[in-house]
Amino acid sequence: MKNNNIKPGNLYVVATPIGNYDDISKRALLTLSKVDFLLAEDTRKTGLLLKYFNIKKKLYSYHSYNEKQSAKKFLEKIKQGYNTALVSDSGTPLINDPGYRIIKLCRKKYIKIKIIPIPGPCSAISALSVSGLPTNRFCYEGFLSSKKTKRIKRLQELKFECRTIIIYEATHRVLKCLDDIKNIFGENRYIVLAKELTKKWENIHGDNISNLIKWIKLDLNKIKGEIILIISGYKILSKTNMQLSPKIIKTLLNLKKELPIKKAINITADIYSIKRNFLYKFYIKNKY
Missing domain, CATH: 3.40.1010.10 (Tetrapyrrole methylase, N-terminal domain)
Structure with missing residues (x-):
């Protein structure tokens, strides 16, 4: 000693x-x-x-x-x-x-x-750097819960995250996780899957989530090894200089819990001076 x-x-x-x-x-x-x-x-x-x-x-x-x-x-x-x-x-x-x-x-x-x-x-930063997604602002989530209910809850919290999202996932849960993301984020969210970075079987592939799932199912070897998912952030919609921010969406969803959807839309539209028709189309498109 x-x-x-x-x-x-x-x-x-x-x-x-x-x-x-x-x-x-x-x-x-x-x-x-x-x-x-x-x-x-x-x-x-x-x-x-x-x-x-x-x-x-x-x-x-x-x-x-x-x-x-x-x-x-x-x-x-x-x-x-x-x-x-x-x-x-x-x-x-x-x-x-x-x-x-x-x-x-x-x-x-x-x-x-x-x-x-x-x-x-650092695998997370290495994957982010070649993802083609915004790198100036991002959030790191590590591994999501292996339990479906907890995983879904966290994904719901991340749905309106505007920054690029980095997630690690185990081989045997990748497709389950992607299905949950698709159901919550929508089928058009762009995701990059990075597998076995710097190793012999390195593979980096990006597409909207629906196509990405189809691509994986053609050959499940594509998800064998260490997997990182780089998910594009939520895009704020705009129309005629009008923006639908996460704050507006949150108000609408909170009102929807207590009121009929038509009334929730009307109140939200009045609060934020938004056209009711635009808000309704957004609601239908995102399948809330």
């Missing part, structure tokens, strides 16, 4: 390749070779990466199942002066991967631990 009187070690948050080992940075390799030990989501996968680059380091398991208990234990080691690298299975740690708890502990004001990011690959 190191002397408790020396200053705490550093915690390095190191991004690793999402598939192609050649994507690792020189700085990441240098860091991994110099730290005292690594915290890895899966020691077997990280072990293969280290072996490829001929790096020999002690690996400790640090994943979502033991994170709560492990964070305090490894914090003590860092406080004792051990320099530590945090890595996930692939990509940038903490982006839908464990690590939040130990970072939060190290950030406490009375603990003088330096946390150093070593940037690199």
